[in-house]
C-alpha cells in the first residue's frame with residue numbers, strides 16, 4: 480500500500496513510522512524543516528499523566544500510550560522519557576483533581592489523597608496557599624518532546640520504506656482521489672492520504688476550520704538558583720486547577736528546562752503570525768506561581784515560548800476518514816502529544832487492516848465502550 484502523510488509533527492511522524500512498520504511505502508511531506516521548530520510538538524517537554532478529569536476514555540488509554548512509547552524507544556534505541564509521578568491539586572472551588580481521582584478509582588487506578596497540611600513536608604518546594612485538595616499517583620512523567628521528534632525524523636530518514644520531503648508545503652489535498660499537490664505544482668497520488676497538519680489544518684481542510692480552532696498558548700521557562708533546580712529535578716509534575724488558571728509545572732528532568740504553563744485555551748491567533756509574547760500576558764499564571772512555589776521571588780523568567788495547537792469544543796480528538804482515501808488526524812486540544820505513538824500505531828492498524836473508520840474515530844475521541852481492536 481502507498482501512503483502519503485502531510486505534516487511532520489509527532490502525529491505525522493508516528494503515523495509514518497507505524498505505516499512503514501506495517502509494510503506501507505510512505506511519503507512524508509513537511510512544509511518547513513523536519514522537525515519544524517514552530518510545530519506544536521517542538522518544545523523541550525510534554526507531560527503524560529493518568530489524571531484526566533471526567534475523560535474516562537483518555538484515562539484508560541494512558542497505559543496503551545505508555546506501551547506504544549516503549550515500542551518507539553525500542554526502535555529508536557533510546558528512552559526519551561523521565562518518570563516524575565503526578566501531583567494533582569485543586570482550590571478556589573475547582574474540582575478537577577477530585578473528578579480525576581473519582582474517574583481513576585472507577586477504572587481501578589486509584590489516586591492517593593494527601594493531607595493539604597502535610598504537603599509542604601512531603602514537597603518542601605511548595606507552599607499550600609489556596610490548595611483545598613491534593614491527590615497523588617506514582618505514574619506519569621515528562622516526554623522529551625523535541626528530542627523525540629528529532630530522533631523520529633532521523634529514524635524515518637533511515638527507513639527504506641519512507642521518503643521524507645522536508646521544506647515541501649502541500650497546497651491542496653483531494654481525499655477522494657488520494658492526491659496531494661505541493662506548492663511547486665507537483666502531483667502525488669497514493670492509496671491513502673493522512674493529513675496531520677497541526678494548527679495549520681484549516682488551510683488544507685477548510686470545512687474543519689470551525690471545529691479545529693487554533694489556540695495561541697504561552698509557556699514560561701524559569702531560571703532559578705541551583706538549589707531550587709536540584710530540588711525540583713526530582714519531580715513531581717504538578718497539575719493544578721484553581722478556577723483562575725489551569726497551571727501545569729514541568730520539572731527540569733535530566734537537565735531540561737523548568738517550565739510552567741496555563742492550560743486555559745486562548746482560542747485565538749494564527750500559527751503563521753509572529754511568536755513574540757510579554758510577561759503581562761501571563762500575569763495570572765505568575766501570580767499563582769508566586770503563591771504556590773517557595774522561593775519564587777528568586778526565580779527569573781528565562782524565556783517565554785509561544786506555541787499553537789488546535790482545540791475542539793469538548794477537547795476530544797478528531798481522527799476521521801475523509802472521502803475514499805483520506806484521513807484527517809488532529810488529536811490535539813492541548814493534550815495530544817502523550818498519545819502520539821499510540822495514535823500513529825492505531826491509525827496504521829486501521830488503515831492496513833480495514834477496521835471500521837467510525838469505530839476508530841470514536842476511540843480516538845476518547846469515547847467509552849469502543850476500542851479499535
Ligand SMILES: Cc1cc2nc3c(=O)[nH]c(=O)nc-3n(C[C@H](O)[C@H](O)[C@H](O)COP(=O)(O)OP(=O)(O)OC[C@H]3O[C@@H](n4cnc5c(N)ncnc54)[C@H](O)[C@@H]3O)c2cc1C
Pocket residue numbers: 485486487488489490491508509510511514515517518519520521524525526527647648649650675676677678679680683696697698740786787788808809810811812813814815816817818
Ligand atoms: C504549550 C503547549 C503545551 C502542551 N502540553 C502538552 C502536554 O503536556 N501533554 C500532551 O500530551 N500534549 C501537550 N500539548 C499538545 C501537543 O503538543 C500536541 O497535541 C501535539 O504536539 C500535536 O502534534 P501534531 O503533529 O498534530 O501537530 P504539530 O506538531 O503542530 O505538527 C504539524 C506539522 O504539520 C506541518 N504542516 C502544516 N501544514 C502543512 C502543509 N500544508 N504542508 C506540509 N506540512 C504542513 C507543520 O509545519 C508541522 O510541522 C501541548 C501543546 C502546547 C502548544
